[in-house]
Amino acid sequence: MTEEIPLIPFTGVPFCRSEYERRHQKVFAAMERANLDALLVTAHGHLRYLTGYHGYGGYFAPFPLILAPGRTPTFVVREFEVEAVRAESCIDDIVGYTQQYDFAKECAGVLRRFGLQQDRVGFELGCWNLAPADLHALQAQLPDMRVADASRLVASVAAVKSESELEVMRDVMALTDLAVRVFHNSLREGVTEAEVSAIIEAEVNRAGGEMRPARTLVFGERTRLAHGSPGPNPIRNNQPAMTEMGAWKYGYAVGLVRSAVLGRHAEAESLHALAVDALEATIDAIKPGATAGEVDAAGRKVIERLGRGRVFRHRAGYQTGINWTERGNLSLEPGAGDLLETGMTLHMPYILFGDTGCLFGTSEHVLVTDRGAEVLSGTPHTLHRV
Template sequence: MDETRRAQVIENLQGMGLTQALISDPMSIYYLTGYYTEPYERFLGLYLSASGASTLFANRLFPDASAACEDIRTFDDTEDPVPMVAAVTDHGAPLGVDKKLAARWLVPLQEAGAASAFKLGSTAVDNARSVKSPEEQELMRAASRTNDKAMEWLAAQVHEGVTEQEIAGGLLDVYRSLGAQDHSFAPIVSFGANAADPHHSPDGTVLAKGDVVLFDVGCRRDMYCSDMTRSFFYGESTEHQRAVYECVRRANEAAEAIVRPGVTFAEIDRAARTIIEDAGWGQYFTHRLGHQIGLEDHEPGDVSSVHDEPVRPGQCFSIEPGIYLPGDVGVRIEDLVIVTEDGCEVLNSYPKELTVLA
């Protein structure tokens, strides 16, 4: 158990009027204990109490959890974990539960009277995870350096006759050769008009001269995620395509330029969105500017027009404006940034200048 992180979560819980919580998100459990397993349909839970008690509930099929915390309660597939959890909770106080707790466990806990009330307590952990420690920041840098190198490989795969699926299918081996363990999300490889779909899944589309080529990719290295998007053109680019590209690039750089403690997430979104709106393409920037990232590719606390909280040193999030003209062209440019004491550090060094690949 990381006692510093535990103490922060307890402080956050108390600020919400809670003295106990049940955490079921495997990544949050890893964040607090260093223990990770994917439970699938089985129960996994970490109980925290302001009194100091920490209990991990784990199926005996899971990897050894003995180092996770001081109290480990195990069960097998024929045992019901709900009575075990109810035996340690304070029935006279509300229990914070996180957003990952499935109804198949939550409802029986309610029926068992495991607490006086049940409240959504995810933000207690989410807010702690939002600010990365120096060690976490270095892991984020390492993951992004790996992603920069992978982007070099991706750009080199662009040639006549190649398909989106062929490029996407080779990326995992490249990540692993560079020291990463996995994708942080399924890679997006889009040619031509497919790039106007922000979440296009790579298919058999064959590259054609004049196509935009969009790569939105990320790796998981030592548990931490990277995420970056670059857009290129193959063979040639039209004046219209170049105008779209340069507008997105200006929006990306304008947003990064204002990131510093005290500036709100909404103001960062506005800095990028205004440039695209002023160019007449505002209705084609169809998503928020970015998302926080760390142990998961998308973490709570988005960079959007409705998030009025100021950013804090140590927070890490994406800056990814885009313009998506259906049936025509799509461009997105994305970096990750870490908020510093007086600005931000851009984690990606791969160039953003308009590039036509031969």
Template structure:
């Protein structure tokens, strides 16, 4: 559908590493320790072929060169990572203590943020080697580290959104009635891949009463004429996420289904209209939630209005009451209010939105009216 974007360069990764070091200093940290996972990919482009019990850790400390500690047998792969020119590599061999090898990079009594997906055994190993160091979660200490996207990242997120939109347009044409939820979920996964996704993260198909469970896992329920069906799907394209939800109806909807859908659609529009630089994240949640509460369905909106998206499909910032982080141009997040009526049906409508200089821009652009499927 779209041309493949140019790969990120060593300079791009060097800039991200410098940004991380600066953010750590601003937060009063002595550095950050990054395990294999999305943070490591974003900072270095390195994704180990397998995540094992062997320690791999990136140490980024203000005033020092970033160092990637890797097992010796994986060093050749690490040397080929696109961000490797901006790093020093330190390898350790089986039989050595990897925590003793990492300890000199941290210092005896520093305070560090550790990526959220680090294995407990590795964090405990570092604590044994350096008992006077303290650690906090990276998302807690630096929640906005990856939140503001540059132009190249926005290009990838826009392409991912367009691929998800193409998937939705195609799925409306497949048979629903008489097929299992898992059948439609398989169609969604196939379409996401057809339109360029290399990774499918989720394909929610919640039909009838199953739609009242926001994260319903597609099952063996046979979709019937008269069902409302929540579709929520996404994954990674060019390393960046898509995530969209639409609610369709098998045949003509009844008055109740159409009324609830209209309320959610209007609430979603209110949330998107609220997006602009400088407002707190919670204001997006408030705008969408107020419309649903005013319509008398507040108790049935049971989740936050949105989450950030980037190299993962869920990341900060979060659109939820109490989140006072101001919106900044380049932030990308979902706006996805919903109403869930237990035992009956659910409705959710979701778009990814990016903050612009004067408002917000949707990265999903398919129709938000209730589509009729067959």
């Protein structure tokens, strides 16, 4: 008598299956425009967008999602992770491999089964989670396969959010706003970065939310550290404090930069005032049909007109969604030709460099609408004074 194996309780995916099917169809349409016969998606954020699976098991080797018109979407994953992928994704066709060196053979087997061994296949060459050795091993299995760079294909689809996604992101922004209010209210002489961070996390958890694990929270001289993690450093009178943080849900992170001064700090106050002016000019430039480069230029001109171009040493912002951001996503940077569309979400962190190395500024997270930019945050981007 065969023993019956009990089913694992279904973990589920964040959105309904029809939402994922809608995303797949938009990717297929983008593939057709790019003249691709198939696409291998390997970036973790893009995989989560298209399947619901968080991708944590893919640190060891690629977990490609193979998409080809007329074929069932197929996930090639480690056998160790098969049940987790089945429970936490919308993909039914899952192929497992045991060791890292088996990846290319199993992946090539799927492409042969689909009759794609001589076709034009897109790869996310400019994203994380696909090493050159992985591609070389696959090409050795399929020497006639034609490789195309499709690094930005899924990103271009994911840039425009559905109503379901926007509902999640608005909920997350409410939690990020809570975190900002706690940050402001916790500042007092002698409190440490780590203590404030712990208070923030506790309050957001109490509200039913979750903070993104990696966050910037620095006081005083440590504002020189880009992406500085909170430590046992206390804030003193007449010192600045800055944070870049965000809550998240289903992988969607909605971040903000907010700053404060305990007492007075002339350099930080000057930088912040300039950051506000540049940010507001950038927000005013956002509208459907504007290029990413034009939006970047709007804020950059404000800074350069004052002869302070060296204080701004990065891009004006970037597309947001799953995993905060991904390589290959739309970037608001000089000369970028990507067109903004209604439904895109963008984060614009204006963090400026002071003469002493101090990094200070503010940001907004916006939704592109038919009328321009809708600011999602409810907390002012003005400087908080204690």
